[in-house]
Amino acid sequence: MADDTASEGESEGEGEIPAExxxxxxxxxxxxxxxxxxxxxxxxxDGDQRALARVLTKIENRSEGxxxxxxxxxxxxxxxxxxxITGSPGAGKSTLVDKLTDYYxxxxxxxxxxxxxxxxxxxxxxxxxxxxxMGSTAGDxxxxxxxxxxxxxxxxxxxATTDAVTALDAFGMDRIIIETVGAGQNxxxxxxxxxxxxxxxxxxxxxxxxxLKAGILEIGDIFVVNKADMDEAAGTAADLEAMVHxxxxxxxxxxxxxxxxxxxxxxxVGTDSDGGNTAENAENTEDGWTPPVVxxxxxxxxxxDAFTAAIEDHGQYLDRSGRADARNxxxxxxxxxxxxxxxxxxxxxxxxxxxxxxxxxAAAVAARETDPYSLVExxxxxxxxxVQSETEPLDGVDGPDDAxx
Amino acid sequence: xxxxxxQRAIRCLIAKVGLDGHDRGAQVIARAFRDAGFEVVYSGxxxxxEEIVQAAVQExxxxxxxxxxxxxxxxxxxxxxxxLESYGALDDTLILVGGIIPEEDKxxxxxxxxxxxxxxxxxxxxxxxxxxxxxxxx
Numbered sequence: 253m254a255d256d257t258a259s260e261g262e263s264e265g266e267g268e269i270p271a272e273x274x275x276x277x278x279x280x281x282x283x284x285x286x287x288x289x290x291x292x293x294x295x296x297x298d299g300d301q302r303a304l305a306r307v308l309t310k311i312e313n314r315s316e317g318x319x320x321x322x323x324x325x326x327x328x329x330x331x332x333x334x335x336x337i338t339g340s341p342g343a344g345k346s347t348l349v350d351k352l353t354d355y356y357x358x359x360x361x362x363x364x365x366x367x368x369x370x371x372x373x374x375x376x377x378x379x380x381x382x383x384x385x386m387g388s389t390a391g392d393x394x395x396x397x398x399x400x401x402x403x404x405x406x407x408x409x410x411x412a413t414t415d416a417v418t419a420l421d422a423f424g425m426d427r428i429i430i431e432t433v434g435a436g437q438n439x440x441x442x443x444x445x446x447x448x449x450x451x452x453x454x455x456x457x458x459x460x461x462x463x464l465k466a467g468i469l470e471i472g473d474i475f476v477v478n479k480a481d482m483d484e485a486a487g488t489a490a491d492l493e494a495m496v497h498x499x500x501x502x503x504x505x506x507x508x509x510x511x512x513x514x515x516x517x518x519x520x521v522g523t524d525s526d527g528g529n530t531a532e533n534a535e536n537t538e539d540g541w542t543p544p545v546v547x548x549x550x551x552x553x554x555x556x557d558a559f560t561a562a563i564e565d566h567g568q569y570l571d572r573s574g575r576a577d578a579r580n581x582x583x584x585x586x587x588x589x590x591x592x593x594x595x596x597x598x599x600x601x602x603x604x605x606x607x608x609x610x611x612x613x614a615a616a617v618a619a620r621e622t623d624p625y626s627l628v629e630x631x632x633x634x635x636x637x638x639v640q641s642e643t644e645p646l647d648g649v650d651g652p653d654d655a656x657x
Numbered sequence: 658x659x660x661x662x663x664q665r666a667i668r669c670l671i672a673k674v675g676l677d678g679h680d681r682g683a684q685v686i687a688r689a690f691r692d693a694g695f696e697v698v699y700s701g702x703x704x705x706x707e708e709i710v711q712a713a714v715q716e717x718x719x720x721x722x723x724x725x726x727x728x729x730x731x732x733x734x735x736x737x738x739x740x741l742e743s744y745g746a747l748d749d750t751l752i753l754v755g756g757i758i759p760e761e762d763k764x765x766x767x768x769x770x771x772x773x774x775x776x777x778x779x780x781x782x783x784x785x786x787x788x789x790x791x792x793x794x795x
Contacts, residue, residue, distance in 0.1 A: 302744050305717035313665050379691045380698045383712060396715055399698045401666070 281323040289317045293324055296423055301396060304423050308398055311415045322415055329421035330580070332364075333567055334428045336446025338471075343454040344478040345431050346382040347550035348559075353395055355560055356427050364420035365397045366413055368432040382431060396420065402433075414445050414587060443471050444586045447579060448566045450474040450559075453492065456484035469495055472543050474562045480547035480555060492545045541569050603631055667792050669720040672700040672709045674737065677727035682755060682777075686722060689781045695720075695788070706733055710740030713750060719792040725756040730766065738770050751792045753784075 269277075278284060285293060295303030307325075310318040335352075337345050346367065353363045367382035380399035400413060413430060420428050432442050443449055451472035475496065477489045544562045548555030570576040604610050617624050671687045673680050680702055690697045698716050700709060713721050721741075725733060734754060741747040747770060754766055755775045763774045772791060775784055 302714055302717075302746055305715050309668070309717045315665075379687050380696065383698060383700060383716075393711065397712075398715055399696075401696050 278323075281320065281326070284320045285324060286317055286320075289321055293321060296325075296419070297328060299424060301393060304396065304419060305398070307419050308416050311419060312400065312412045314412075318415075322418060325418050325422040329418045332421040332425055332428050333448070334417055334421075334430065334446045335563060336430045336432065336442040336449040337452060338432050338442050338449065339452030339476075339478075340454060341433055343452040344548075344550045345433075345452050348452060348476065348478060348548065348556075349382075349429055349431050351548075351550055351553050351556045352429065352560065354553075355556055357392060357394055360394075361426035362394045362424070363396070363427045363429065364423065364425035365395065366416055366420070366428070366430045367397065367399045368402055368413060368430065369399065396423075396425065414583075417445060444583060447570060447576065448473045448563055450476055450563070452476045452478050453488060455479055455482040455488045473541065473566050474559070475543055475545045476559060477545060477547045478550050481549050481552075485547060489545050489547055496543050496545060541566065541573075599635070600632070603635075607631060667695045667720065667788065668698070668716060668718045669695050669722060669788070669792075670698045670700060670709070670713050670716055670718040671722045671724065672704060672712070672737075673702050673724050674700075674704050674706060674709055674733050675725065675727055675729045676703065677725060677729070678702055679726050680724065682726070683722075683724040686724070686755065686781075686784065689785060690722075690788070693785045693789075706736035706740060709737050710744065713737075713741060714744045714746050718750065720751045720753065720788055722753045722755060725754065725758070728757065730754060730756070730758055731762060734766055734771065735769055751788070753788075755779075755784075 282290060282293065292303050292307060296307055307321055309315075310321060337349060339345050349365060349367075353365065356363050367380065369380045369382060380401060382399060383397055398416065400416065413432075417428055417430070430442060430446055449471050451474070453475060455477060475492050477485055477492065479485065480489070544565070546555060546558045546562050548559055550556075570579065604613065607613065613627060616622050617627065669690050671683050671690070673683050683699070687697045687699050698712065698718065700712055704712075709721070709723070721737075723730075723734060723737065738747060738752070741750055741752075752771045753773055753775060754771050758766065758774050758776060766774055773787055
């Protein structure tokens, strides 16, 4: 894959597409929009919230024209920092998002929020309740909150989320926040979509082994111990710090109480760990990032300043280290692959339909009249042939350097 | 799994508006709608009409269910409807009102643009069916 070369930076021929492929791409994606969609696009780019809302619906429903709209939006996006917030249910994600939004609004930045909640695997229905806790900016049209259901997709993020981010970005939001329910291990693809991932941990949510087990350590750029006014908070923060820094976890109850007492003296939640982090970041300026552990009390807003400072730090780190470019390319690669898979699976469905539908074929296989392997090989033979004849001129899609033949 | 095919889900906003702290009914409806396969955004308690309008516009809902038990429907519902109108969102939003609405107020609300008023004791299935019929066809 092109990933490896991508992370080295932009020096060599960035994003060169072979001429043959380029010739087949539309010059202006807008030409492919229906009149309605073209108007919708104009309105969205003009800052019309209703147009944005409708585009998001089209994206979610994968309605006709959604793809063309996204193609046209693509060129307008790519500038807004995206923050992902994940953590177990009840950890305080929505309340934190609310306070963050407040903070950014005070600085006159517009904020787009995607709140992803799970949907029922049985009925597909869902109750999206994150808006309830995002009340402090209600009525303020500088804040756009959209609730999305995960529509059955593992990973917590619905497939449409990445596309929705594109729309919010093109709309011109200064900040985008994705909040996704974390069931523990399924939030990994928030990493694909967000520039900075904050993992919200609830005090007393298990010992250090739970933190290890949950696999959240790998995805967090920032750890937030919310509800830091709870007794267990300092212990949880200490456990996290120890994990993040790869030091021996301070085991057991002794560690808990010791840190606990120390932290509660000054009453300023968050400052303690924040001070530590800044020092830490300073020693990691080259290309490392040690995720800071921030303590917050989302309901009162304590520690929000430390949290936003950590977010800024991480953004600067991304730029400074060139990781921002690398992430952009990873994201683009993921999108490409996802779209390809989607299209190919649709093609294969058409193929199956053309051969009498899945039921007939399945019956033949179940009755042992044929075997699935040979059947699929026969079915896909035309695709294989087409691919073979195409691979020569388009050889360079994966590796631009040997595109000559 | 048809990958790129349309995945239409009926989106609803269940809203509590004004000084009315009773949301058991709204929650029951939210749950019934969820079980019917709808996507339900729940507003939470004590929302101002502008907040409901903002949520309905941003969430681009097909259905707005307003629950009012306080008797202030004649004040609050028109404000919401005017707000939706100003965003051009009134025409394609199915507006339902639930709660304690005196008989003589119902026709007035319907004139304003409310599609139906559901009082206490309405079978859940009836409400769900109404939504399917009127919001599914858009």
